[in-house]
Amino acid sequence: MTTDYYEVLGVSRDASTEQIKKAYRKLAMKYHPDVADDPGSADKFKEIGEAYEVLHDPNKRAMYDRGGDPLGSSGGGFGGFGFPGGAGFDFTNLVDAMFGAQTSSRGPRSRTRRGQDALVRLSLTLAEAAFGITKPLRVDTAVICPKCNGAGAEPGTEPMTCQTCHGQGDITQVQRSFLGDIRTTQPCPTCRGYGTVIPHPCGECSGEGRVRSNRTINVKIPAGVSSGNRIHLDSQGEVGPGGGPAGDLYVELAVAPHNIFKREGDNLEVVVKVPMTAAALGTEITLDTLEAERDDLDPSEATVAVAIPAGTQSGTRIAISGRGVPRLRGGGRGELGVTLLVQTPMKLDDEQRELLRKFAELRDEGRPEVAASKHRSGVLGWLKETFS
Known part of the structure; x- marks a missing residue:
């Protein structure tokens, strides 16, 4: 017996059935082939399942503790050294043959x-x-x-009781060698080790x-x-x-993904377009929150008022606490981040164009002088600084 099933599950030899079950579930969740990425997880999962099958069954566990093989598998003890029986030869069979002992039955497997x-x-x-x-x-x-x-x-x-193994679940074959009679035990081919058909x-x-x-x-x-x-x-x-x-x-x-809100941890982020005049003069808008998609809330709870200060620049973020995602562990909620995108009008009629021209003259911006600033962090850094 080369596999220590207790070591495989990481439990002591006097572990209770509940401790064995708990250890198995923890390892099975870690090494399940559908979960783990490790190429060897499938073999590890199979080994864990085999250990659990033996240790959670009182009869199989008792047989295993006595040195028997409760699964009816053949050991590879001396199969590579030319002894009779090949890979199915077991050191226990050798001792039994030398001392004339009878090989004990492993017992039938449970269906x-x-x-x-x-x-x-x-x-x-x-x-x-x-x-x-x-x-x-x-x-x-x-x-x-x-x-x-x-x-x-x-x-x-x-x-019905298997007539081949008479309910034992395994059969014993005797081979003669220079060491004497060597008995090998293997699962019954008729009942596949169950003891019944x-x-x-x-x-x-x-x-x-x-x-x-x-x-x-x-x-x-x-x-x-x-x-x-x-x-x-x-x-x-x-x-x-x-x-x-x-x-x-x-x-x-x-x-x-949501078509309006983007989740960042426990925060919700949304981009709102604001007209140039509203950003310059300041205003207040009413914004639908994620609660608007719930049917169990009063409609008044599904909106929030956002105050936009006069002179707001494009990229300004306004944080509203307590309107984000509830925290999975712990109380409270994240914040709702409202990023403002100032919209410059692209089409103007004659009257609007004339008003803007007069406005520019009043601000002495008819022919503004624009100077480019140097940013050591490059274009990406400039964008980050601009919208931070």
């Missing part, structure tokens, strides 16, 4: 196993992500067979104890989530073979 975890993606609007929502999610997963209730056999029938498999699930099904679950989205956040739903994944316990479901969120 019931835990199902795999599942990962699905759910799209949200910016308002749904900001303020939270309970949203239905349709998932395609394995559920317990409604006909046989996970037993795998037709109703009214039961699995199903003569009349369920017609609905073909003996699997589970079937594929579409179902709808309601997912509660907390306020303040963002793209990439995941929601963990315990036991909402796939039902395991033999009607085993369901795995967990992970819902990864994707927030769609």
Whole structure:
């Protein structure tokens, strides 16, 4: 036995079943092939699953602690040194052969196993992500067979003891060598190590104890989530073979871009166009906030008044506290940043042109002298300084 299952899960040898389950879930979420980018994550995930399969089953765990192989796999102890049996030869078999001991049975495998975890993606609007929502999610997963209730056999029938291994789940072969009789144990080929066979498999699930099904679950989205956040739903994944316990479901969120607001952390940013005269004289505007997309609020709460001071320049940002995105962890909300874009008129009639000409004369700006300023930070730096 070369693999230390306790070390794989990172638990002590006296760990409780709950501690083993908790450690498995933590590692499975980290190394799941749909989640991890590491090329070796698939092998690591398989190793974690094998360790959990052994340690969460009291019978398999007890057999493993005694030095047995609860999964019926063949060791590679001395297979590379020309001993009989090749890769299937085990050091335990060698000792048993030398001392005439009988190889103990590994016992039948359980047909019931835990199902795999599942990962699905759910799209949200910016308002749904900001303020939270309970949203239905349709998932395609394995559920317990409604006909046989996970037993795998037709109703009214039961699995029968395997006649090849007589319910042991494995068979022992004896080979003669210069060391004496060498016994090798392997899973029964008839029952595949289960110890029983199903003569009349369920017609609905073909003996699997589970079937594929579409179902709808309601997912509660907390306020303040963002793209990439995941929601963990315990036991909402796939039902395991033999009607085993369901795995967990992970819902990864994707927030769609908004056509007006841009999210920056917990802040919302919006650009508002202001006429040149309004920017020069000063004014107050009423702006629709993101709350305007909610149906459960009074319309008066969906707007905010923004005071624009006289002489406002293009690129000025006005911050309104408490009107951004609610913080996912902790109280309060971010701010709403309103960036003003001053609009210069492009088409003027004769009267408007004459008024502007007189205005320029009053300000002695008929022929303004423009001097270019030097900026060491380059064009990008100049733009940043201009609009900061």
